[in-house]
Amino acid sequence: MKLTVPAFLGRMAFSALAALIGVVFALPLIWFLFAPFNARAELGLAIPNPWTLSNFFTVFENKFAMQALWNSLIQSVGGVILVGAAATLAAYALSRSSIPGKGAVTYVLLLFSSVVSGSAAMVPIFLIVSAAGLMDTHLAVILVFAGGLLPTAMFILRDFIDSIPKSYEESAMVAGASPVQAFFDVALPVIRPGIVVVVVWAFVNIWGSFLIPFILLRSDTNMPASVAIYSFYSEAGTPTVTLLAAYALIYSLPVIVLYLFVSWKFGFRFFGGIKA
């Protein structure tokens, strides 16, 4: 089919506009990929000449920066394990048992969860953590995140488990399995894709957060990477762009790797019931 001239021009205009919007969004990402390899990187976009890894060597030599990545890992993994395990058990109980008012409990928790890890609750959280003697510990950060993320994680998982037929566990129990066996042998493998989604979501949340560790941690040795990026600013507040770019790229890698791993291993898919 031949296009009429006005339709052709219309398409041209639309494509040009879409391309322009695309470029606006792509520019920071391109900077993010180019700057770390440029020994004279600035805030402006420039193709590295020559390409170099010197920025990375400088970052690797920075003990504080490396320690911060390790701290991020401790806090994220710790938080993820706590959120994953607790949310799975709680969501399973909420989905399968007939506790009166369980719906209300879930919604109230969900409502307040945004408050717990939000900035509005920073003062009470600070006071509680301080009173508990947990100031400047990894545990404080892990617990506050777990408290903040759990309700949403529970909510996501409960919905997921609700959609899985009860007959899986029932058939296991009729066949002779105890409720605990039925949970581990049958229910857990079936809800694993849901748990994976929650785990990735929780990891990304903790790994990328700044405010809570910034407030609850004091010593350099406990700071996570998100806070450590601050150290690449000079006293005057101007960023050391070269190091900042290299460190940012390293900092973002675990999240990218996690996504790729999960999508390769689990494919973010859902087994689903069989023609229920």
Added chain:
Amino acid sequence: MASVEFKNVSKSFGEFNAVSNINLSIGDGEFVCLLGPSGCGKTTSLRMIAGLETPTSGQVMIGGDDVTYLHPKDRQISMVFQDYALYPHMNLADNIAYPLKVRGEAVAKRHGRAKEVADVLKIGNLMDRLPSQISGGQQQRTSLARALVYPSRVYLFDEPLSNLDAKLRLEARGFLNHLQRDMGMTAVYVTHDQAEAMALATRIAVMDQGKIVQYAPPIEIYRRPATTFVANFVGNPPMNLVPVDAIQGDGQLQLRAEGLAIGALPMSNGIAKALETGKTLTLGVRPEHLLIATEGSPNKVSGKLFANENMGPESLVTIERGDGARVTARIFTDDHIQLTEDVTLSFLAEHVHLFDSTGKRIPVDNEAPLA
């Protein structure tokens, strides 16, 4: 194998009474079908035998033991679920062998036993597949294999054939019947398909609104339905029911209804008793007992031809009587019938079922038990 018994069992979910005070005794080696429309309480009753629901009151017995509050795992029973409940992450071998796994059997032994059962069910060559990689019929047989892989006191079936297409359903039904003859298992089978119940059961418990309406062998359910509900539920197509005005006189009973001409019936004690509660009775005739009327047929019903469905060996001829109510007949097509717009069907007096004004069957005096 063991017997199963319900003693005054009731189950309510909040305000809703799913099962109201039922008593049911299932003998050792019997194949009992719980038959009824959706929501009649048949699945709830089955789940109480399995231990997946706890009765609100009453007792459930298996093999003479009170199991009312026993956990499902301790009941030594097996169950086939409507959705098969095959574990999607396990291959067929592990699915079938799972009951043996929880019983602590070694891998080699339980896979050997699973293969034996799978071979009988003709799925032995699929043991490495996942449930999502096999057909619906194969999934159904896998869930059956999982139920048969270990010795069980009672076998429970929750509409196991309802997700199969018509041809596979017939095949599976025949196999279940064979299995019952072969093993002599005690089985409780829930279905809403009366043909399935008739074909498989040694006794059928017809349920309606949480109560057992009739509990009898299939032949009795078919020949002597206890109520209009049973008469209307069993049979394909179900029994034609026509409300009739009863007029008593001279030791005879005259029945009147639009489009109906029926000879006088002899009075009986049963009829006399039924007339005390109301003069409007229900006349029932099964479609297979209706013929195209010829000259001199004593009992007739006539109306306009509504539908004529040719099924091959037989035709379902439906007529609409003057008052709009319909009557269906199963006519053998060998009879080479020519239908005009007005159709008259005839039936024999011996094929007449009578129900009183409350819908209960009126028994014939001195009725002999069915063999």
